Amino acid sequence: MKRLIVLLIIAVLVGVAAVATARAAGDVPLPATPKAFKGEQCVEPVGKMRRLHMEYLLHQRDETLRQGIRGKKYSLRACIECHAVPEKPGAVERSVEPFCASCHKYAAVRIDCFECHTAKAEGNGGQALRLPPRHAPAKENRWKAANTQPAELASQIGFYLADKGDMP
Amino acid sequence: MTAPMDRERRRFMARALALTAGGAAGLAAVTLGPGLVLVQAAQGRAPGQPASAKVRWGLLIDTNKPAVIWDACVDACRDENGWQGKGNAATDPQWIRRVDLKDKRTGATHSLPMMCQHCESPPCVDVCPTGASFRRADGIVLVDRHICIGCRYCMLACPYAARSFVHEDVTGQKPYMPRGKGTVESCTLCVHRIDAGGIPACVETANRMDPEAILFGDLNDPDSDISRALSRHVVSRIRDDLRLGPGVMYRGL
Numbered sequence: 001m002k003r004l005i006v007l008l009i010i011a012v013l014v015g016v017a018a019v020a021t022a023r024a025a026g027d028v029p030l031p032a033t034p035k036a037f038k039g040e041q042c043v044e045p046v047g048k049m050r051r052l053h054m055e056y057l058l059h060q061r062d063e064t065l066r067q068g069i070r071g072k073k074y075s076l077r078a079c080i081e082c083h084a085v086p087e088k089p090g091a092v093e094r095s096v097e098p099f100c101a102s103c104h105k106y107a108a109v110r111i112d113c114f115e116c117h118t119a120k121a122e123g124n125g126g127q128a129l130r131l132p133p134r135h136a137p138a139k140e141n142r143w144k145a146a147n148t149q150p151a152e153l154a155s156q157i158g159f160y161l162a163d164k165g166d167m168p
Numbered sequence: 169m170t171a172p173m174d175r176e177r178r179r180f181m182a183r184a185l186a187l188t189a190g191g192a193a194g195l196a197a198v199t200l201g202p203g204l205v206l207v208q209a210a211q212g213r214a215p216g217q218p219a220s221a222k223v224r225w226g227l228l229i230d231t232n233k234p235a236v237i238w239d240a241c242v243d244a245c246r247d248e249n250g251w252q253g254k255g256n257a258a259t260d261p262q263w264i265r266r267v268d269l270k271d272k273r274t275g276a277t278h279s280l281p282m283m284c285q286h287c288e289s290p291p292c293v294d295v296c297p298t299g300a301s302f303r304r305a306d307g308i309v310l311v312d313r314h315i316c317i318g319c320r321y322c323m324l325a326c327p328y329a330a331r332s333f334v335h336e337d338v339t340g341q342k343p344y345m346p347r348g349k350g351t352v353e354s355c356t357l358c359v360h361r362i363d364a365g366g367i368p369a370c371v372e373t374a375n376r377m378d379p380e381a382i383l384f385g386d387l388n389d390p391d392s393d394i395s396r397a398l399s400r401h402v403v404s405r406i407r408d409d410l411r412l413g414p415g416v417m418y419r420g421l
Contacts, residue, residue: 061314062314063218065310065312065314066302066304066312067218067219067304067305068213068218068219068304068305068306068359068363069216069217069218070213070215070363070364071214071215071216072215072216077343080343115348115349116313116338116341116346116347116348116351117341117343117346118340118341118342118343118346120343122343
């Protein structure tokens with residue numbers, strides 16, 4: 001009798017799971033993420049990027065804007081350069097929005113990155129990046145010699161962390 | 169029992185740090201040898217390095233130069249940063265503008281470009297309720313649009329009326345200069361160019377027309393062009409009575 005009840009419970013659970021899976025598959029198809037336009041290797045494994053890309057970008061944006069740290073591993077521009085896909089088949093202009101939207105629509109998470117940042121890739125027909133002039137007087141850059149002192153770095157990071165604590 | 173060990177460990181760490189610091193300074197000196205200086209300058213700050221408080225960027229503007237230069241600066245800034253408006257003077261953003269002055273007694277006129285003065289003690293930073301308005305280590309005053317709520321206190325606090333509010337949706341932003349509705353913005357001293365070892369767009373344009381019109385450089389470096397000019401000429405800081413320590417200075421006012 002006991003064995004029968006256990007079997008019954010297991011059967012019910014399996015049934016519920018099957019219905020749930022069928023519903024998920026039937027009503028909301030899993031997102032089909034467009035393949036990266038350029039590049040074969042992301043900066044982190046795909047699973048890690050899916051879970052943590054927002055953390056990486058949040059951390060990076062504060063460092064870049066508030067401390068002026070540039071050229072590190074994560075950057076929204078780098079995401080766009082690889083993941084922007086042609087807006088129409090065969091178009092030259094590439095936008096990253098279809099790539100982001102594929103998962104974000106599924107998860108019903110609205111992002112506002114592209115209210116301010118352009119989603120267009122620079123390489124092919126997007127907003128062309130005008131490179132800054134490379135003729136700054138050499139003497140203006142003497143301070144760089146002292147710029148690598150670890151003590152100063154530490155104090156700046158300390159200041160930054162204290163500052164960040166005040167942020168909402 | 170552990171206290172002496174900790175002290176010893178600390179002393180060891182201090183020595184190790186001192187050695188590292190010495191090594192780093194030595195390396196920097198080597199890279200700054202003849203011929204390598206230019207490479208260093210062209211690359212801007214090394215990747216991963218924060219802006220340094222050892223440098224303080226500033227501008228020295230010679231207002232005796234013709235006003236067409238300042239108009240060209242405004243155009244250059246607009247093109248560089250993409251803040252062209254929609255033809256409504258009341259709401260269009262304006263990062264830099266030409267101000268005309270007239271001596272009422274003599275009728276003599278004078279023009280100057282007016283933009284964020286990148287103050288030493290910026291009132292916009294004092295009043296910001298979210299910490300969005302901030303001063304970077306190298307003296308550049310910026311808005312962190314990620315946390316700007318668009319309250320516009322900073323616009324009221326600024327005695328130079330240097331800031332603008334973005335009233336309308338923005339499209340076609342430059343990749344290096346994100347802008348969006350509902351946030352405040354102002355001159356960034358072309359921070360993207362400075363970080364890459366360049367000079368601001370207005371300075372580049374003015375230099376092309378007259379190399380003496382705007383000097384850009386490090387106010388903390390006594391050998392920079394701007395510091396030498398500051399030691400030679402009498403200059404004005406606008407609203408110096410407020411003791412804000414502006415990084416933008418004017419000659420000939």
